Amino acid sequence: MSQKIIPIVCSITGLAVIGSLLFVMAGAPPQELLAAKGGGKAVKPLEKAFPHSQKCKRCHLRVFEEWEASAQSRSIETAAFRVSLERFMASPKGKDGAMCFRCHAPHILEYPDHVSMFIKEVQSRDPQIDGVGCSQCHLIEKIDSEKRPPHPTFTLGKTVYGGYKKPVDNLAHQSVALKLYRSSQYCVTCHDVLPGVWKKGQIPDLLGAWQKTKAEKRGKTCQSCHMPEQFGESANGERNRKVANHSFPGRFGKVRADAVTLTVKTQVKGETSQVEVTVQSLVPHNLPLPHPGWSRVVLDLTILGKNLKKSYGEQRHYERVFGDQKGKETIYDFEAVKVLKDTVLKPEEKRVEIFTFPTPKDAPSMDVIVSMHYAEIHGPKDFIKAVEEQATLGRKDRAFRPVQIIKYKENIPLKK
Ligand code: HEC
Ligand code: HEC
Ligand code: HEC
Ligand code: HEC
Ligand code: HEC
Missing domain, CATH: 2.60.40.10 (Immunoglobulins)
Structure with missing residues (x-):
């Protein structure tokens, strides 16, 4: 964690100051926090295209701390994952292990030739790349739900996607609101189907008939239970508003x-x-x-x-x-x-x-x-x-x- 953390107030009036501060801190203009390229296949180095969650922490301390406590922040760090990944790679269908990263570190989809690097990071026990981090989720622009498993499309550029219609402007990134972020389909992408290892119809999906439940019909999405709404700062120093808990309570938590x-x-x-x-x-x-x-x-x-x-x-x-x-x-x-x-x-x-x-x-x-x-x-x-x-x-x-x-x-x- 090379990043030095200095709390920064993100308010409109303080924009000029923030801009220069970030410039000094990050050694690059803040506008380049996210790779300056829109859409298409990744040509930027992976660290630029998918900035580490540490980079978002500067302005999103509350979100970061919740996420850090969640299982998702450890998706490529647990001993059980290391050992079972090894077993998978030794199995006939295992080949390169990429299948597991599809959900545990989904940026593999943009960098399919980086599998051996991902594996080395896992084996190091202290990976320097994120598994399911801020960028891995917030650069998803579309999900093709017709595909099995549903396929996320990342758009690698200056824009992060989220649920707010009216996010406050900031110098690090642009923000675009998508309905997707408040729909169950978004989460189902990584929670329903193991790709490639099972023949069609051989093994039932993981979630079961979630679409037909009373909860889903009443509009209770995955987020409403697992990212419960609370009131607080979305970015440091901004006015309080409705925010979404990022500790992803499930097996652990409330x-x-x-x-x-x-x-x-x-x-x-x-x-x-x-x-x-x-x-x-x-x-x-x-x-x-x-x-x-x-x-x-x-x-x-x-x-x-x-x-x-x-x-x-x-x-x-x-x-x-x-x-x-x-x-x-x-x-x-x-x-x-x-x-x-x-x-x-x-x-x-x-x-x-x-x-x-x-x-x-x-x-x-x-x-x-x-x-x-x-x-x-x-x-x-x-x-x-x-x-x-x-x-x-x-x-x-x-x-x-x-x-x-x-x-x-x-x-x-x-x-x-
Ligand atoms: C990019 C893939 C991906 C997406 C998208 C995703 N998840 Fe996850 N999620 C994971 C992985 C991988 C884990 C398991 C981490 C671990 O324990 O190794 C996980 C863990 C969880 C857990 C904790 C499970 C436990 O055992 O306690 C919850 C709850 C959860 N996710 C909910 C959600 C919700 C709600 C959404 C949608 C807002 C979502 N996830 C979207 C990949 C994803
Ligand atoms: C479809 C997406 C997906 C794929 C593909 C996938 N996982 Fe997972 N994995 C998850 C999710 C989501 C969880 C959290 C499950 C929960 O708590 O309900 C999880 C949990 C785990 C856990 C338990 C939590 C932990 O980190 O100790 C292990 C171990 C694991 N997966 C290993 C693997 C291995 C090995 C592969 C490849 C053979 C793999 N997974 C493929 C989504 C996936
Ligand atoms: C320079 C400070 C700064 C940095 C660094 C920063 N953000 Fe933000 N971000 C903000 C501000 C300010 C808002 C607006 C908050 C509000 O509207 O209350 C915001 C809003 C967001 C939103 C909501 C957008 C929406 O439409 O729902 C998301 C998602 C987001 N940021 C993700 C990230 C991610 C991911 C990173 C790291 C790659 C990051 N941010 C880095 C300042 C920053
Ligand atoms: C009405 C509330 C509700 C909704 C909606 C909901 N869940 Fe859950 N979920 C729960 C509860 C309660 C648990 C069980 C927690 C426990 O027993 O520890 C749970 C457990 C989980 C777990 C971890 C536990 C495990 O067995 O591995 C994951 C992952 C998860 N849910 C994902 C999802 C996804 C993805 C969706 C959307 C399709 C979703 N949930 C929708 C309430 C909900
Ligand atoms: C598993 C996917 C996932 C991960 C990981 C994730 N987010 Fe989010 N995030 C979402 C979703 C979905 C929403 C919209 C929730 C809603 O509106 O109900 C959201 C909302 C937000 C918001 C606006 C609401 C709020 O709570 O402030 C910000 C800012 C944000 N995320 C930043 C981040 C940052 C920074 C990280 C990493 C520390 C991160 N997110 C990690 C899925 C994710």
Whole structure:
């Protein structure tokens, strides 16, 4: 991070001052922050065509800090990504690994001959290029949704695209408002289809029938839940206005509270008891999204009996289990030729789970605990070991931590 960060006030009245300040800081006229070329294929060096997010931080501190905390800012930095990219490249369909960058660092689409550089950056563990950074998103001008996967067109020039109709002028870039930025289709580009590795119709898409959901019909786009509206500065020192949170809450962050509701009915019938759990997904897409292949949500029932000792436990898994050429289970979705089992919660699905178990003996009451969480990473031993070795924090890496979604507890008196 060679850039020295000096807070700059971006106000119309201060424009002249900003201009010269930036000039000194960046060593180039601010107008050249973005490559001065409109449209067409990239001829500029990659760093100029897709300025690093650090460059936007100068004026968009709030956005930058939110984004930096998001999963998207680490899209080519995690140990799990490094290891699975390696496995992919060693697989028959892997060739050069470009397929993975298509979403994890989409500027590869403009620089297809840079794949080996991208791979080296990933292997360095501290990539100097962005994965899904500011430029990778805000230089998208069009998305061809007829293509599978939908294909983004970048326009590399002085203009950034966004959702504001009336952005304040600034010296770094021009701004153009596009409806696209407030539509789900924008996000679906990278969240629905793995290109090239699956034959047509072989494996269902990742999101499920999101278009047909109540949420989408009510106009709730991906952004409305995952870039929730807030009030604040869009650029440093500008007046407060409606802004969009860039921490992309998902598996982590606040939206989790609105993922599901659980209704629990417990019946004690003498020596056996029954717990009926109704899981209502409020999520207008599959839960979990079945990429990477080890994605799994667990519904856990725990019964505590005498002295709060565990007397029973059972789990249900929500996941897509992939099968490879030989029909064997695989966590590598890029090897998948079929789906062996698909228990993900479909968009807005209501599912009833029934658990039957022996009533705890000699206890005045029992605790019924129902909880749901994202499971930690799982897979073949050598894979898990490699991820652990590659992760700076080893087993403490976030991939090894289950993430709780919801927890319900009740105490049921038992007859003697
Ligand atoms: C250029 C491709 C791309 C686009 C466009 C994109 N995403 Fe993502 N997104 C990714 C990648 C890659 C990750 C995974 C990063 C990681 O964890 O390695 C991700 C992660 C996420 C996560 C976090 C997932 C988790 O497990 O918590 C959320 C939420 C998310 N994106 C929402 C959105 C929304 C909403 C939009 C549209 C405004 C969007 N994305 C557009 C590529 C993209
Ligand atoms: C269609 C776009 C797309 C493609 C292609 C793609 N990914 Fe992802 N990847 C995503 C998104 C989006 C997420 C976040 C998923 C979520 O949380 O729901 C993600 C998450 C991941 C994760 C878990 C988060 C992390 O960074 O540790 C790994 C690992 C991963 N991808 C590896 C790969 C590999 C390896 C390839 C190539 C074989 C690949 N992906 C291809 C979009 C894509
Ligand atoms: C010299 C300061 C400065 C720098 C550097 C800068 N911006 Fe901006 N940007 C602004 C100002 C000022 C606005 C207007 C904010 C407002 O309207 O409240 C803005 C607005 C935007 C918008 C909203 C446009 C719209 O139509 O919705 C986006 C997107 C954006 N900038 C992206 C970027 C990206 C990406 C970078 C880095 C490549 C960047 N900016 C670098 C000052 C800057
Ligand atoms: C995954 C794609 C994605 C990434 C990454 C991303 N943005 Fe955005 N950004 C959007 C979308 C979509 C909107 C419009 C949201 C809306 O209006 O609901 C937006 C809105 C904005 C706005 C105007 C609203 C606001 O919150 O101020 C600015 C400025 C902006 N982005 C700058 C940036 C900067 C700077 C970065 C990098 C630190 C960045 N964005 C990273 C997709 C992205
Ligand atoms: C009505 C709100 C809502 C809308 C609209 C919505 N989501 Fe989600 N999304 C959620 C919730 C809630 C979760 C679950 C968070 C949890 O359980 O931790 C989630 C989880 C995710 C995750 C990460 C979790 C995983 O299982 O891997 C991604 C990525 C994501 N959504 C992308 C999208 C995309 C892309 C769209 C648009 C097609 C979208 N979402 C539309 C509410 C929404």
